[in-house]
Each structure stands twice: as C-alpha cells, then as structure tokens.
Amino acid sequence: MIATVATEGDVVIKNTIPKHMESLIGKLKEMGAEIEVENDQIHVKGHKPFKATNVKTMPYPGFPTDLQPPLAALMMIAEGESTVNESIFENRFEFISELKRMGANANVFDQTCVIRGVPKLFSAQVTAPDLRAGAALVIAGLVADGETTIRDIHYIDRGYENFEENLRNLGAKIKRVNQD
Numbered sequence: 669m670i671a672t673v674a675t676e677g678d679v680v681i682k683n684t685i686p687k688h689m690e691s692l693i694g695k696l697k698e699m700g701a702e703i704e705v706e707n708d709q710i711h712v713k714g715h716k717p718f719k720a721t722n723v724k725t726m727p728y729p730g731f732p733t734d735l736q737p738p739l740a741a742l743m744m745i746a747e748g749e750s751t752v753n754e755s756i757f758e759n760r761f762e763f764i765s766e767l768k769r770m771g772a773n774a775n776v777f778d779q780t781c782v783i784r785g786v787p788k789l790f791s792a793q794v795t796a797p798d799l800r801a802g803a804a805l806v807i808a809g810l811v812a813d814g815e816t817t818i819r820d821i822h823y824i825d826r827g828y829e830n831f832e833e834n835l836r837n838l839g840a841k842i843k844r845v846n847q848d
Contacts, residue, residue, distance in 0.1 A: 669693075670738040671807050671835070673701045673714030674745070679838060682709045691731045695721055695739060699746055720748030720785060725756045737763055737804035744772040745811060746785040754779045763801030766794040770808055770816070791816045799827040806831070810840055817845075 669689070672679045673696055686693070686705040693703050693710070698721045702713040720743065725733040733756040743750040744767055754760045761776045768774060769792040773784040791814025796802030802824035809816030818824075821844075824831055832842045 669696060669703075669710065669712050670735070670742050671810060671840075672712045672838075673699065673718070674742045674807050674811050675840070676714045676716060677838065678711075678713045680709055680711045684708055684710055686710055688728075691729060692735055692739075695723055695731065699742065718742065718746035718785070720746045720750040720783075722751045722753075724753040727756070733757055733760065734800050736760065737800040738807055740764070740774075740781065740783065741767065741804040741807040743783045744770075744774065744785060744789060744808065745787070746783075748785055750783040750785070752781045752783070754781075762797040763804055766792075766797070766801070766805055767808055769794055770812055772808070788813055790814060793817045793819065795819045796821060796823050799823045803828070806835070806842070810835075810842070 669692060697703055699718045704711040723731050725731050725736050736752055736754060740752050761781050764774050764776055764781060770789040771786055772789060773786050775782050789808050789812040791812050794805050796805055796818055805818050809818060832844055835842050
C-alpha cells in the first residue's frame, strides 16, 4: 500500500483483512491517498502532493513498528514536517542515514525522527540494515531520480518472497543484479 501511494499508483489488493490495516489506512488517507475498502479488498490510489503526518508506533491495533520504516520513506517526499516516534524498539532508525544519502532531510533524536519533506529523492548506492529498512529503501529507490542500488538484500529476501518480481508485475522498474 505504501509503495502504491509513493509511486502514485492505482492498485486493488485482494484477499485481505482490512480491519488489520486500519491504522495504516488512516495514515495514508491523512497523507492524501485515496483508499476504498470493500469486504476483503483494499483499493489504493496515490497522487501528489503528499501531506506530512505524525505517527507513533504502538502494539496492535496501533500503528505497527514494522510499517514505520516504509512509511518514513513516503514521509521523505511529503510536503511539510512529519515525525515518527518509535515506542517499541530502540535503534529502529538506522536506515535514516541511507535515506539521507538519497537527499532526504531527516534527523533522529532518541526515539523520534523529524522529517522535512523534499521535492525529490535521488539515486544512490545504499545498504539495507534490516528487513523493514530494506523495504523502505526499495520504496525510496522506486521514487528517486536515477538508478538506485541496494546492497545486503538478503534481509529483503528473508521477508518478502519474489519481491522484485511482484513489484515488476505492478509496473516497477526493478531488477536483481549479482555483484561479486
């Protein structure tokens, strides 16, 4: 859902339990996404401008900590100032330095990240420090100008089966490259 919004896509996600996604749906709507829920499917449309928002991670049914890095990637290109307060895990902002290499404007203060949206992200060679951060870097790479290379993708492989193939099937320009 976050990648769809970030890339200004239009996707219907079927066989879901929308109630489990209510906190994410709420935040994406705050940011300007069009989302329609019907039975077991979610229709997501993204379009600029994205609006800044604030999020605090919480146990279910609050905002999930696992979605914090991907949402932060979207916040990087939203108009205005967003904040992310990570109340579940320490050191969950290691990926911010990688996003900054792509032109993001963000600063971490203890368990809070303050993000000032930029008009564009730019390609860079970045490293995925963990699974969720890897997903965030893929989202940032999809919206960045130029070609982004993400290293240490074994984290992404561990959590997302056929990730690049699934994204390609949705129209993403993404490929796996062996770098020995």
